[in-house]
Amino acid sequence: MTPTMNAIDLVVSDLDASITFYRRLGLEFEIDAHTSEHAQCDLPGGMHLMLDTENLRGKTIAGWSPASGGPRAFFAFECADPAAVDATYAELTEAGHQGLQEPFDAFWGMRYATVADPDGNGIDLYATLPAR
Known part of the structure; x- marks a missing residue:
């Protein structure tokens, strides 16, 4: 199996x-x-x-210790639309969470932003941009 x-x-x-x-x-x-x-x-x-x-x-796990350095894991959360990316990023950073990348229009056609969770893991927020 x-x-x-x-x-x-x-x-x-x-x-x-x-x-x-x-x-x-x-x-x-x-x-x-x-x-x-x-x-x-x-x-x-x-x-x-x-x-x-x-x-x-x-x-x-014998001998285990936490990793150090930059984020080693990223989790992506799809938002309803580009404005929701901005709003969610603002809500999280205003609540004291570290912004790693402010919202931007990515070349691959999405509004994108990244914040850190309490342990430094990257949390990507994204939404498809309207067709131009």
């Missing part, structure tokens, strides 16, 4: 801050009944996004 990828697991430094951030993007997490250091939410198409604290991940 070929394994099926059905979940993405992010290691986070502050579970509550991460849940609050992703809630602003429409994701609703459920804390695991067995440990308060793990939460997950269902995504479209049967995928799941899981959040594990650094403490929990350190208990599951």
Whole structure:
């Protein structure tokens, strides 16, 4: 049997801050009944996004430590239209999240912007630009 990828697991430094951030993007997490250091939410198409604290991940992999440097993961969220990209970027940055790339009209035909989640992962916001 070929394994099926059905979940993405992010290691986070502050579970509550991460849940609050992703809630602003429409994701609703459920804390695991067995440990308060793990939460997950269902995504479209049967995928799941899981959040594990650094403490929990350190208990599951001997010698594990958090990565450092720039974002190593990026997640893309489609917005309803170009104005929604600007509005979502403004909402997140006004809430104190770091803007990595202000909204711009990309050469590939999309309005695009990037913010950092509480652990520095890149969150791309995009929408198709109207035909010119």
